[in-house]
Amino acid sequence: MKKLEPFKVTKTGPLYRVKRPSQVDRKLIDSVEWGKEQRLLSFDFKPVRVPSKPIPFKIPRKYCWRAACYSTGQGIKSALKPCPEAGITSRPPASFAEHLRASRAAYRSYRKKWGKLVPPGIIAAYPKYVKESVKKSTSLMIFRGKKLVGLFSHLKTTGVLGDKQNYVCWYELFPGLTAAERRSARCQASHWLKKTAKRRVSVLVESYEKDAFEFFSMLGFITRRVVIERRA
Incomplete structure (x- = not known):
């Protein structure tokens, strides 16, 4: 060979x-x-x-x-079908300070949820993300009542092959949501993504993120690349 x-x-x-x-x-x-x-x-x-x-x-x-996953064209062709709100609401951050708090809360949730499965590259990159990328990203905060229970974010980037993208950098729903609440949050996030992301949408889905595979599969995404990283 x-x-x-x-x-x-x-x-x-x-x-x-x-x-x-x-x-x-x-x-x-x-x-x-x-x-x-x-x-x-x-x-x-x-x-x-x-x-x-x-x-x-x-x-x-x-x-x-x-897995590097992508929308099949510019933006999202169709959002998820509307479903009951189930007590879930969503809105963009009202200020940079709120945006930063939401990002840090999402990161804490992610680290706690996945523990040792989180790749070293994510941990190493987060301080730079906070310093440089939070202020540049477009985000949607998910609430149950007044409590933050999720964050979706995307960022304008250029892919390794030179194409312009909206890279989804956060798609985190915190633990403790019911199935109906998760469906509502996903639905609202999909409509927000369709409205705000006008470039080809890209996302890196980790091997253990079963919910993310399901979500981006429902949005009709394709994958054409696997990215491998050493654990140590």
């Missing part, structure tokens, strides 16, 4: 191409060049519809992986 050569190398690591997601396994990872100083390793493949459950890549547990 001919050794794969990267079609692109960025400051974070190499990108390779394969035909199918099922080809990404331990043997393939071990066969390509991936320097110790390079944080990420990516494999592109023919676009497939995002499934409602995590993609069963055969990637060893010593690695973290996330």
Whole structure:
């Protein structure tokens, strides 16, 4: 078998191409060049519809992986069907201070929920996100009564292949919501996303985020890349 050569190398690591997601396994990872100083390793493949459950890549547990998912065109073609509010309301932050508090609350919720599964790259990147990106992002806060119970955010970015994107950087719903409340929050977030994100919408969904796979599958997203990171 001919050794794969990267079609692109960025400051974070190499990108390779394969035909199918099922080809990404331990043997393939071990066969390509991936320097110790390079944080990420990516494999592109023919676009497939995002499934409602995590993609069963055969990637060893010593690695973290996330699926790069995208809308099929500019913005979101159709939001989720309206559903009962179930006591859930939503609105944008009223100020930068409120926006920052919501971001920090979402990060605490995420870390507590997923614990040791959270990749080191997310933990390392969060201080920079707070310093540089919160003020640039567009966000929707989710409430149950007066209590913040979720945050959705997107940010204008340029993808590694040079395309303009609205990158979804937060899609966090806090623990303790009922199924009806989660449906309502998702529905409201999907309509907000359709209204505010006009570029191609992108998101990185971690391997363990079952609800996120389901949500972006319902929005008709595709995936064409898996991004792998060493745990240590």
